[in-house]
Each structure stands twice: as C-alpha cells, then as structure tokens.
Amino acid sequence: MRNAIAFKRYLYILLLTGFIKAPLAHAAHIGLEPGSTYATTGDSISFDLVISGLGNFGPASLGAFDISVGFDPGALSFNSYSLGNFLGNIALSQALNASSGNLGNAINVAEVSLLSALGLDTLQPGTFTLATLSFTVTNLAMGAVTQLSVLSGPVLADAFGAPLSATSAAPASVTGVPVPGTAFLLIAALFGWLTLKRR
Amino acid sequence: MRHLQILIALAMLTLSSYSYSQCGGPVPLLCDADGNRDVNMNDITAINLAKGTPVAPGDIRDIDGDGTITVLDARQCVAYCSLPECVDPNATCVGTDIQPERLFLQQLGSDRVIIKWRGNLGGGAEANNVCFGTDMAALLQTSKTMATVTATGHSEVLLSNLEADTTYYYSVGGAGVADTSKSFHTAPAPGNVPADGNTRIWIVGDSGTASLGSPAAGEVRDGFMTFVNNHGDEPADLFLMLGDNAYNQGTDLEHQWAIFDVYPEILATTPLWPVIGNHEMGRSGASISANTNAYSILGDGSSGGPDPAPDSPMPYLNIFTLPTNGEVGGLPSGTEQYYSFDYANVHIVSLDSQVAIRDTASRAAMLQWLQDDLMANSQDWTIVIFHHPPYTKGSHNSDVPLGMVDKPIFAIREEFTPVFEQYGVDLAYSGHSHIYERSYYIKGHTGLSATFNPATMAELNDLNVPASGQGIEAYTQISRNGTDDKVVYTVAGNGGQATTLSAGFPHPAHFFSQLEIGSVVIDLDANRLEASFVDVNGAVLDSFVITR
Numbered sequence: 182m183r184n185a186i187a188f189k190r191y192l193y194i195l196l197l198t199g200f201i202k203a204p205l206a207h208a209a210h211i212g213l214e215p216g217s218t219y220a221t222t223g224d225s226i227s228f229d230l231v232i233s234g235l236g237n238f239g240p241a242s243l244g245a246f247d248i249s250v251g252f253d254p255g256a257l258s259f260n261s262y263s264l265g266n267f268l269g270n271i272a273l274s275q276a277l278n279a280s281s282g283n284l285g286n287a288i289n290v291a292e293v294s295l296l297s298a299l300g301l302d303t304l305q306p307g308t309f310t311l312a313t314l315s316f317t318v319t320n321l322a323m324g325a326v327t328q329l330s331v332l333s334g335p336v337l338a339d340a341f342g343a344p345l346s347a348t349s350a351a352p353a354s355v356t357g358v359p360v361p362g363t364a365f366l367l368i369a370a371l372f373g374w375l376t377l378k379r380r
Numbered sequence: 381m382r383h384l385q386i387l388i389a390l391a392m393l394t395l396s397s398y399s400y401s402q403c404g405g406p407v408p409l410l411c412d413a414d415g416n417r418d419v420n421m422n423d424i425t426a427i428n429l430a431k432g433t434p435v436a437p438g439d440i441r442d443i444d445g446d447g448t449i450t451v452l453d454a455r456q457c458v459a460y461c462s463l464p465e466c467v468d469p470n471a472t473c474v475g476t477d478i479q480p481e482r483l484f485l486q487q488l489g490s491d492r493v494i495i496k497w498r499g500n501l502g503g504g505a506e507a508n509n510v511c512f513g514t515d516m517a518a519l520l521q522t523s524k525t526m527a528t529v530t531a532t533g534h535s536e537v538l539l540s541n542l543e544a545d546t547t548y549y550y551s552v553g554g555a556g557v558a559d560t561s562k563s564f565h566t567a568p569a570p571g572n573v574p575a576d577g578n579t580r581i582w583i584v585g586d587s588g589t590a591s592l593g594s595p596a597a598g599e600v601r602d603g604f605m606t607f608v609n610n611h612g613d614e615p616a617d618l619f620l621m622l623g624d625n626a627y628n629q630g631t632d633l634e635h636q637w638a639i640f641d642v643y644p645e646i647l648a649t650t651p652l653w654p655v656i657g658n659h660e661m662g663r664s665g666a667s668i669s670a671n672t673n674a675y676s677i678l679g680d681g682s683s684g685g686p687d688p689a690p691d692s693p694m695p696y697l698n699i700f701t702l703p704t705n706g707e708v709g710g711l712p713s714g715t716e717q718y719y720s721f722d723y724a725n726v727h728i729v730s731l732d733s734q735v736a737i738r739d740t741a742s743r744a745a746m747l748q749w750l751q752d753d754l755m756a757n758s759q760d761w762t763i764v765i766f767h768h769p770p771y772t773k774g775s776h777n778s779d780v781p782l783g784m785v786d787k788p789i790f791a792i793r794e795e796f797t798p799v800f801e802q803y804g805v806d807l808a809y810s811g812h813s814h815i816y817e818r819s820y821y822i823k824g825h826t827g828l829s830a831t832f833n834p835a836t837m838a839e840l841n842d843l844n845v846p847a848s849g850q851g852i853e854a855y856t857q858i859s860r861n862g863t864d865d866k867v868v869y870t871v872a873g874n875g876g877q878a879t880t881l882s883a884g885f886p887h888p889a890h891f892f893s894q895l896e897i898g899s900v901v902i903d904l905d906a907n908r909l910e911a912s913f914v915d916v917n918g919a920v921l922d923s924f925v926i927t928r
Contacts (some may be wrong), residue, residue: 247431247456272541274421274522277464279451280426293428293454294423295466342456344445 210234211248211311211331212350215297220318221359223262227315228329228353230290232337237307241345243268244301246311247279247291248331256327257355259357260315267309268294268301278314287332288314298340321357329350358366382717396786406771408440419457421466424533427454432450433859447675465521473511473590475554477562478502482640482789483552484703486536488651490544490567490710490719494535494701497552500878505582507553507852516558524554525695532632532698546885563649565617570709570722571759573906580614580725582650583765583900584875585622585811588659592627597642598917606918607901612753618723619650621720621809622872623657623734624769627686630660632695638876654702656717656734657767658785660696693815702730706771710751718746720753727759730841731766731789731796734910747795754803760928761904762798763807768792769871770808771829774815775803778884779828794826797867798865811873811899816921817886817893819869825889832888839866848891849924857928869909870902892922 186253192302202344212226213228216238235241252259262280269275279291291314314329321327330352337345383731386469411419413426435442441449443456445925451796458466481499487496500506509526513519521711527535542548545568549558568574582604585595594615626634640647702716709722717732729750736742754762768786770793778789792810800808801823821839825832838846839859849868859866869889873891886893898915906928913922 182610244458245451249453274467277421277428277454279454281431287784291428291451293424293451293458295458295461297464301865309859325858336452338451338452338455340455341459342452342454345450 190366204320208272209243209337209345209347209368211335212346213250213329213331213353215353216298216350217354217356219356220321221358222318222321224318225315226257226318226355227313229309229310230312230314230331231308233308235305235307235345236302239302240298240303241341242252242298242301243337243345244298244340244342245279245291245293245336246334247282247289248311249289250314250329251286251287251332252329253327254286254314256319256321256325256328257316258319259288262288262312262313262314264290264292265310267305267311268292269296269304277303284316290314291336293338294340296363301340318355319358320354323357323359325357327355329355384751388736392553396694401817409460411460413441414881418462418468419460419466420462422468422481423467424454424457424461428459433591436595448587452708467521469497472733473510473519473551473554473556474523475507475509475551477551477555477558478504478507478553478629479528480507480552482534482636482647483644484564484640484647485564485649485651487703487708488564488567489723491542491653492538492540492707493542493548493564494538495533495550495552496701498532501658506533506535508535509554510539510550510552510886511554511556512539512548512550512558514543514548516560516563517547519549519551519556519558519575521556524681530698531559534699536560536701541788545575561648567617567708567722568724574617574724577905578614579618579726579902579904580610581614581618581620581726581763581902581904582646583620583622583809583872583902584623585619585767585809585871586657586659586814586873587642587875587899588624588626588630588634589876590642591637594876596897597638599647600875600897602701603916603918604901604916605695606901607914608918611901611903616646618728619652619850620728620765620809621652621654622765623655623871624659624811624876625657627659627876630657630694630696630883631701635695636701652730653702653721653730653765654696654700655730655765655767656694656696656732657838658798660893661692661734671880682754687745695792699914705762711756712789713746713748713753714751718749719821720757720800722759725760727757727762727906729753729762729764729805731764731792733766733792735767737768737791738784739786743791747799750796751803751898753801757803760906761807761909762803762805763809763902764805765809766792766796767810767811768812769817769841769869769873770797770813770870771819771825771869771887772813772817772871772886773882773887773893773896774813774871774873774891775879776813777884778887779830779884780882797826799825800867803866804857806890806909807854807902808869809868810869810871811875812878813871813880814874815871815881815895816878816898816922817890818911818924819867819870819887819889820857820891820914821849821866821926822889823866829887829889834888837889846891849926854925854927857926868926872898875899891924894921896921 281289331349413423479501483497486494511519551562626638706712720729768788790847841847882909912920
C-alpha cells in the first residue's frame, strides 16, 4: 500500500515536471454538418464546422482554432466562409479572423479570441459552430460522391493558449442526384414502361 | 501541466529579453510584434499574419517556444495585452468631451451618419475624433473614429454599419460617456415605418435672420419645441431648411450666427437637409452666381474681400456635406446642389432653384435627374423642397418676374410642377416669400394666378368647390379621378420674418395664407400624412391631411 502511494507521488512529480506527457483533460471533436447531403450540379451547399467535447458554458473553452477542410475542386467550387460568434464578435473586435481562406483544394479557417477566459466560458455551449463553408456543386454525376474532410493537424487552443487535442469526424459526403427535369423524365419513362407491360 | 510548460517557456523568453537589454538596446516586450511598447490587437493580428512561419529561438512572437508561429501563440499573447480585450490605447475612448462651436449631423440613413463640427467653445484644442455607442454610460471602447478635416477647418466623421432605427450616443473628443444632447436615431430600413410609428419632419424657410439681429428664428424654434411638448414629446426626425438660411449673404460667419447659434441642440441630434436660397450667394441676395469676392463679411466679422472659403466660392457648399451619389437612397445627382434621400417610407428631393436652374443646360440636367429619380422612387410618400415658390402673393409675387432674382419662380412653375404631378409627388415646400401660404390639392397650374381654374385644377369636395384637406375633406393620395397627380404646394418662407403682401393676395390656388412667422411640422406613417403650420406659441394655425 505504502509502495503504491509512493508510486503515485512519483508519477505526480513526473507529470508536474513534464517528464510524462499527461493526457489532456479535454479532447474536442470536430465535424462537418450535415454529414451527408444530396445535390446536383449547380446547387449551392453549405457545411457547418462544428466542435463539441469542451466545456458547456464553463471550462475548458476554446480560445483559438486553425483548421483546414479539404474538398475536391473538380466537383465543388468554394464560395465563401463565415466565422461563428462563439469566440467573440469580430465586428466588435472581440475576436480576430486569422483564416487563410481558399487554398485551392482546402479551406482554412482560423480565429483568435480576444475575450477573457471567463468571457469565453459564458459564451460557449457544449457544441457550437466554428464556421460555415459554402460551395457550389460544379461537376457531380448522378450517384457520384465527393467528400469534404477536416485535414489532419487542426490547431485548437484553450482559453489560455494551451493546445487542445482533437478528433475529427468521418468526412462529409455529397452524393450526386439527377436534376429535377431528368428525374421527371425517368419517372415518366418508368411509368410508361410499367403501363405498357401491364397491357 | 501544459500551463507549467508554457510558464517555463515564458521564463526562458523573458530571460532572453533581459539579456538583450543588457547589450544596451531597448527591452523587447513579449508579444509586442510591432515594437511600439504596447501589446494590443494590432500585435495579435501581426502574429496571426505570421501564422505557420518558422522562427528562431527567442522570437517574441513565438511565446510557446515551439519554433513556429501559430494561433496558440496569438491566443497566449492575449494575456499580455495592456488593456482588456486587447484594445488599442490609441483607439480607446478615454478622452474628454468638448463642445464645438458648431456641431451638426448630415446624411443620416438607416446605417450611417456624418457628424461634423468646428471649433471648441471651451477655448482649447479642437477635437479630432468621435466615440459612439448605444449605451450612453459606456460608449464602445473601440469606437474612436478619427475625423477628416476640410479646407475650411470642419472636422467630419462618417459612422457606418449602424443598426437601423436605433438610438446612438456620441462624444466629440474621445470621451467614453455621452448624454442625450449628443445623440442620433438612425432611420428605419428604407420603406419601413419607424418603431415608434411616426416620422416627424420640421421645416423652416428663410430662417436666417438671426445674423441680422432678429430674434424671430429663435421664437419660431421655441414654438416648434412647444408643439413637440404638446404632441407626444416626439422630436423631429428630420430638419429641412428651405434656403436663405443665413442672411444676408450666406457667409461662413452668417451661417454661424443664423444656424449654429440658433439651433445647437436640434442640430446635434437631428440631421439637417438644406436647399440653396438666393441669400446664400453673396451681395445681399442679388447675385445669381456665387462669387468669392461677393461676400463682404469675413469669417472674423470684418468686412470686405473674399470669404475665407478656399475650397469653394460658396460657404453653403463648404459647410454642408450633402449626398451626391445616392448615399442615403435616391438617384445619384453628382452634385451637392441638388440631391434626394430616403427616410423610412418617405422620399425627399432637394432641388437647386437658385444656381442650377438659371443655366439652360444645368436646368435640363436637373430636370432629367428629377424625372429619373422620381421614376425610380417607390416610397409611400414623396416631398420636394426648393427655394423659389411657384405660387405666392407674399413678399414676392409669382406673377411678376422681379428681375433675375425671381426668374426661377417661372421655371419651377412651368417646367418642374408638371413633373411633380406626373410622378406622384405629394407635397412641395418652398420659401423665398416671407409668408405662410398653402395651396389646395392641385395639378396643371403652370400659368399666372389669373389662369387658376379650381374646377379643373383642384381636388373638389362633394359641393364641387376646392377641398380644404381638413376633416371630411382630407385628401387622398389617389385623387377622385383615380390617379396620383395632385400636389399640395406650401410657401413657408416665414421661418425668420413675415414681411409684406403682394398685389392680388391671396393667391387663388391657396386655401390658407397668413402673414405670420412660424414653421411646418409633418407627421406621417404608412397611411396618413398630416402637415401643420405652427406659430411661435406652438399653436397649429393650419393643417391638412392626406391618406393613402
């Protein structure tokens, strides 16, 4: 028993002095919503970059993030992004936009809050949107699938600037569907074929 | 644990900073990316811009010491900011409010306003900035906006991205607090009725007599304030001036005496929209074009020589900042001499019946712009203001072209009133004649007074006589003939004096005429407009209603 206590003390000292990498208290989860959607060429689609797993109106809060979302520029054309207000209102200089924007085959969104830790705690629920990304579908055949994913190495900082670990959700997918006119023709053809078959 | 590692890194960086100081150089502040001895949002922005950059050990931006600038460094540097939320001290509202010699609002819209001022009544330095916010006890700390200074020493600040139909408070000089004496209420979104349900417009004409030593304009102002107290305590949303705003020549100093010294409280809270009168032109109102040598009273009160207005021959144009490009709605006019704007559900057009109208080409251009502007207008109500009245029997006679001074009366009546009537103008206000005269709801009267035919030109009541616009004879925007083709023309050149009558008084197109000083108040909502002639006691001597 005494050995066990001594071992615990030893471990604690090691943790304090940084000899052992301590598991982070909070692990965030980042994902794109909706996880799957259907669209046809010419459609406008948007995805929310959502974070969860941190405090719910309490520590640990998110003080900064730097995340890239990959997409296929052969299927999608990037339109715009907008940052959420959960790290502060950029218009009121409560946060700074640090995004690099469109990188060709990825969109980088980044933001640094200027609010205090307490201010962030009051602002952030357990799950919230970091940014919304908007695209136009430029080339997606019926049944084809294109994916968007959070690229590896997202940087998340807590309210004090310490790094937070993160896991990423499975990629979001966009599945091609026929244009409404084509769908109508297919249904009409199917109906006609069934009618003829009955006769 | 991570915090401990960060602290260790910080200690190392701090030590390296001090060792640098021992070499004789300045001590670099951690996170002070721009090296100005202060850590604020500018530094955080600079660190963000360097995101991903590998740096050498000891770089003051790499506060976590990992060799690369990241948002982690930026966020950690927030703790090093000198002020909460990393406010830039140079942009912080920590100054002292000053009271300028002239302070007025221009181009107020649903999302913008221009605050303009000059001088310091306290005698100290002039202010060069404005702070503002919706909480008068705590203006936005980061709202300090620096002014641009015009050639005539006016400072002006454009505040944009404001919320519609919202009260803002402001300070001049950087104070972090304000009071109701420096405030403005933004217009509702175009087309919308204000949240309080009513738009109130105050109109004065030929009010500039204070510079001649007359107390009349102040009495008219007090009459309006009494009216306000008796009618819902609602101040004016808009303040319109019909020309001859500053007698006798419209010098800069006369503008001070006749406008800024008479209406300081109103001008600091209500946007002013003026028109040019003949007394804005120098030479005792006899001139037809502005001439720098025609202004015989200088800014310092001495006489002789040109007005100290190097950027324009007309002090009027130096002092006011009027829209040229549709900044507050309406079609761009390309000139400050005439313009239009929207406020809530009303469209207001200000015409230049003094300068532009006298030249054939300029008049044609203004007329074409007017047609295009009115054609594009879709607001519920439309009001046109200008200086020279088409119908008057006051101190000027619209039947007699009194040399060059009154020539525009004929151009307005013959060329412009048909456009008003064709494009749905509801009200037309002018000054010039020092009297209050209000017409019936009329159309098609482009000749001398003897040609006025009430049977064909006026809206008639059930007894086939011209309707008064009052009680059951209230006008409707769409006339009985089914078209929106009639206008009520009002002369309100009695804002600073009521002088004489002309032969043939009263004009047959007028329902009500009275030689008495006063002003006009218009109250309107989505369906009803009421215009009142208010005397110096706040009493309503005439009024009419248009419904839609």
